[in-house]
Amino acid sequence: MTTEDSTAHSTALLTLEGLTKAYPGVVANDDVSFAIQPGEVHALLGENGAGKSTLVKMIYGLVAPDAGRMIFKGAPYAPAEPRAARAAGVAMVFQHFSLFEALSVAENIALGMEHPPRMRDLAARIRDVSEAYGLPLDPFRVVGDLSAGERQRVEIIRCLLQNPQLLIMDEPTSVLTPQEVDILFKTLEKLKIEGTSILYISHKLEEIRRLCDAATVLRLGKKIATCNPQEETARAMAEMMVGTVLQVPERKAHDEGPVALSIRELSLPAPSEFGTALKDISLEVRKGEVLGIGGVAGNGQDELTAALSGEQLSPSGSVFIRNDDLSTAGPAQRRAAGLLVAPEERLGHAAAPAMSLIENALLTGRTREGLARSGLINWTKSGSFADAIIARFDVRTPSARVAARSLSGGNLQKFVIGREIMQRPDVLVVNQPTWGVDASAAAAIRQALLDLAAKGAAVVVISQDLDELMEICDRFCALNEGRLSAPVPAAGLTVEQIGLMLGGAHDMHEATA
Amino acid sequence: MIRLERRPAPSRLWAALTPALAVFATMIAGGLMFALLGKPPVEAIRTIFWDPLFGEFAFYYRGQLLVKAAPLVLIAIGLSIGFRAGIWNIGAEGQYIIGAILGGGVGLAFYPMTGWYIFPLVVLFGAIGGWAWAMIPALLRVKFNTNEILVSLLLVYVAEQILASMSLGLLRNPDGNGFPGSRNLSAYEATANPELIAGTGAHWGVVAATIAVIFAYILMTRHVLGFQIKVSGEAPRAARFSGVNPDRLVIFCLGISGALAGLAGLFELTGPAGQISIDFNQGYGFTAIIVAFLGRLHPVGILLAGLLIALTYIGGEAAQTNLGLPSASIDAFQGMLLFFLLAMDTLSNFRIRFGRAKVA
Known part of the structure; x- marks a missing residue:
């Protein structure tokens, strides 16, 4: 030295x-x-x-x-x-x-x-x-x-x-x-x-x-x-x-529309030993509204997402789009009815890692985009659907033919959420939309969700990131140990109020020095 | 310490070359094995790979080639569809046997009637037999989440017992002087599956195998179901999310591979084999697994791989008679082929690193 x-x-x-x-x-x-x-x-x-x-x-x-x-x-x-x-x-x-x-x-x-x-x-x-x-x-x-x-x-x-x-x-x-x-x-x-x-x-x-x-x-x-x-x-x-100037998402004022998605007293047992049971969940989301569901991961977020996507079926009379009971309908039928979902895990759940972006565009876009006719896939149309997502959501990739896993987290997330938004959903449910995504991609995704709501779709955002929820939500509710709190208007909520809704500090605060 | 490290992007060229390299490596290692057995290695390799195609008796062997390749390709096509979806039917041998027994049994029930409709009916029941035998592991998996690998494999041994019991009992030839084995179905005109073009060995099984290759190609590249099969193999959760019903896929994949194995058994029974006997099955159902992987689970690859393995069968038999090679050495030879293919596959996806592991 x-x-x-x-x-x-x-x-x-x-x-x-x-x-x-x-x-x-x-x-x-x-x-x-x-x-x-x-x-x-x-x-x-x-x-x-x-x-x-x-x-x-x-x-x-x-x-x-x-x-x-x-x-x-x-x-x-x-x-x-x-x-x-x-x-x-x-x-x-x-x-x-x-x-x-x-x-x-x-x-x-x-x-x-x-x-x-x-x-x-x-x-x-x-x-x-x-x-x-x-x-x-x-x-x-x-x-x-x-x-x-x-x-x-x-x-x-x-x-x-x-x-x-x-x-x-x-x-x-x-x-x-x-x-x-x-x-x-x-x-x-x-x-x-x-x-x-x-x-x-x-x-x-x-x-x-x-x-x-x-x-x-x-x-x-x-x-x-x-x-x-x-x-x-x-x-x-x-x-x-x-390294660039960030854009703050813009919100436009909108009127309250009719109820698009409603869940009525939904209870589901835990899917596995390490899962969370959903207990008596009720909510309503109106057209043009963004509902935020906050909570620490592992409190039923994945189970609620699966119950909405149709991967997990529910007892009839619990999940409705407009007035149609979709509780026992699988993912394809729910998509046809206008309920689209983007799950948390990008690789392996929302997208197949080793498959190309074209194949991944086909994965959920088949019915609503008409990418297959009488069982035969139209690869040309699937390719142009993938290209359209890439262009509109600024997905950085050499081409649509590359495997999904070769994209960075932020780019793949833009693709996955873009894929659902491009299908003009009536109801869009996203779970942790900006998890592990860089700040500029996160801002773009939030803006896209707000734009979608402004066009009259009902949007449900499930997230751990409370700042994110406060930024884009109209109403907020908390998911804690499989129970959903009553929603409250997001404007004016304080961090302390949110914390209490999230179940406090799990019995830790009384011992604080 | 030796470690395997995943290559960032496996080379496409190597992926295409590996089957050829595996064949080449098998020739070398096989030659060594033959030399150790005291046989002339070059001559043995030539007898296996060259003589059946271009040698003095090629006119006979070439016909045999299609006869042997047809059941292998037919079964392997069915297996490959399931393998792509991660559904492992290891019991094609059993489905092959039951298809032959059910189809053959229906044919024998018509004996000695004649009619154009009998053969199609027999073929149909051959497929149904294989399908039904494959439904056992399929339904057990769907209902009780059993492992289809174990169930389908163990059912092979059950099928072999049924085969023995049928040859000795229910289906035994009443005019056979008490010898085990059924009437000869290839000699019974209504059920015979003859050589369609003289000298080629092409019987209806070859036609069925060709159609299966074409249909599998269309299914896997253009059809939604083929796409769902691929997604399920690559990313099961993504498949479920996209709306694939995994139970239905299990039933479809096991069903189609069972039906094709049953068809292969039926065409073999009504053609080259002739009768239901205790030693009717020749292990096509197991060899087809090698064929499916050697063909990289691709229909066209499977067609080529089926021909290649058929060649080693025929050449192996020739080497047995001409050079006195033990029959087990041919099995070892085919085993080497799969071994080298898997090894080359691993090496094209991974590289070997020596030295202490570093956490990256």
């Missing part, structure tokens, strides 16, 4: 210098440099595919950089594996939990330790740490019974038991209700006061402005800027992230 370096970074906890990592065909990180100070909450901001995950994996020892170096606590740092990173004082909470559902909290934590102490001692330590940081957790509860927020606490406590100096958190709030987010932020602030640095990965800008001291923006693998999020507007940061 040169003297110049040591003076420049003597105060920093972790310094990254020129980190570069290339995969075949793509440079995931290109000469990325920044520093994290002790006791700092540092945001790592970027769209999907900007290189956030790769960068974090290098810090955590999962991936070795091609070039560049890292300095941790004044010494060169190059972890060969996560164990080395943990030994140095770096811990990470992943977006997807790695917990065994059948084991207790303490057993799960013991499994991740090199030399686990006796269960009784470990349980006592878990209690100490959890109380100290306002994350109460019973060490003997079985993980399978815990909410998503509580499972995340298990992962956080697992990290805190190592007394890390740097805690990496990957999209920690994506599974939490607003109240749970508050609890988490209090914990993080406490850690910060004690001098622990936190590298916080997110694309939720308001959160970052609330919590973080510094933010590094990545775009296409390159560092764009390190800024102070409190001094920037959310919009300015979003534009740094995207």
Whole structure:
């Protein structure tokens, strides 16, 4: 290390210098440099595919950089594996939990330790740490019974038991209700006061402005800027992230139309052991209206979508389009009646990954677009339908002949939602329309949904993203453990009210420090 | 450590070349095997692949080629439709037997009447027999979610028992002096399935196989049902979302492959085999699985693969008589062909990496 370096970074906890990592065909990180100070909450901001995950994996020892170096606590740092990173004082909470559902909290934590102490001692330590940081957790509860927020606490406590100096958190709030987010932020602030640095990965800008001291923006693998999020507007940061000026969706005033879709007291048993039963769901959506259904994933969203698409049939008298009872009609009949659905999972559900966009256009467009006559497929017409979707929804693809899986998430989502919108639905149901989609594609999709409603269609948006729902919905209701709350007008709803509708913090708030 | 790593985009050229390469590799490995058995390898390979087509007795062998290829292609076409949808009928051998028994039984019931309508009726019941036998795994899967691979496979052994019982009991030739086996259906004019063009070996089964290839081609490239079959194989959830009824597809795919296997059995019975006997089945139903994959589940590919495998059958028999090769070595030879095909397939989709695994 040169003297110049040591003076420049003597105060920093972790310094990254020129980190570069290339995969075949793509440079995931290109000469990325920044520093994290002790006791700092540092945001790592970027769209999907900007290189956030790769960068974090290098810090955590999962991936070795091609070039560049890292300095941790004044010494060169190059972890060969996560164990080395943990030994140095770096811990990470992943977006997807790695917990065994059948084991207790303490057993799960013991499994991740090199030399686990006796269960009784470990349980006592878990209690100490959890109380100290306002994350109460019973060490003997079985993980399978815990909410998503509580499972995340298990992962956080697992990290805190190592007394890390740097805690990496990957999209920690994506599974939490607003109240749970508050609890988490209090914990993080406490850690910060004690001098622990936190590298916080997110694309939720308001959160970052609330919590973080510094933010590094990545775009296409390159560092764009390190800024102070409190001094920037959310919009300015979003534009740094995207690289273009964002359009805010426009809403046009509309009249209340007649009821297009109604669900009447629909109850369905859970389709599998890990599914959610739907309990007594009733709703009405009018023509020209956008109804938002909020809630944390796993509370019946997929089951409700399947009950609407016809993949799951319902007892007669529960699902109506206008006045037609479609409860026992399959997907094809429902499409013919004007009820179109875009499910959450793009690859494998909404689209067949290995098949071309033409074949995927045919997948749901056959009846309404007349792409087959007496059983014989009209490939020319299917091709022009696919081309029309690509042109109107600005799907970036070399041609309609490429396989669906070769498209980026945002482009495929534009294609999948465009495919349904192009069929002029009377009712469109979309589940997580902008999940994992970059900001500009998300804005385009939201605008397309609003335009569709303005033309007189009824639109149901099922989403975890509350900001999105507030942006485009006329009315809002919450899905929690398979029950749907009564809808309320979206205008003027506060985050707290929404949080309460979503079932509060799953019995966590009373224990908050 | 050796690992397989998926290639970003498999080369189309390699995908097209793999069957030819697999045949070539089989020739080399087979030649080695023959050499180890103490037989002249080059001569053995020539006897198997060259002589039946261009040798001294080619006039005889060429006719045999179509006789052997017809049932293989007919069965493999049916199997390939199900395989594309991820529905695995492994029991075509059993459907082949039951088709022959039911169709043959109907034919024998008419004996000794004559009439133009008897043969079509016999053919129809051959198809119904195979279809009905395939409906057992289909309905069990739809109703009780059983595994159609196991059920269809085990039913082969049940069918073989029925075949033995029929040859010894119900369908035994009353004029056969007590020998097992039915009357000769190819000698009974109303049910005979003769060679249509002298010297070619082409009987009605060859006609049926050709029609099946054409229909399968149209089904898979132009028809909605073929599209639904492909989607179901590629992405079952997407298929359900698009409105495919998976139960109906199971019944269709097992039904069509059963019916075609039954037809193959019936044409074999009324033509080359002649009578229902204990050793009536020759393993076409299992070899057709190799044919289906060797032809890449594509109708035209299956046609070519069926001819190729028929060639190894005939050439193998010739090598057995001329060079004294053990008959098991021909089975091993066909096994090698499938092995090399699958290996080449894997290598065209994946590449081999040596060294420590890195998490990417």
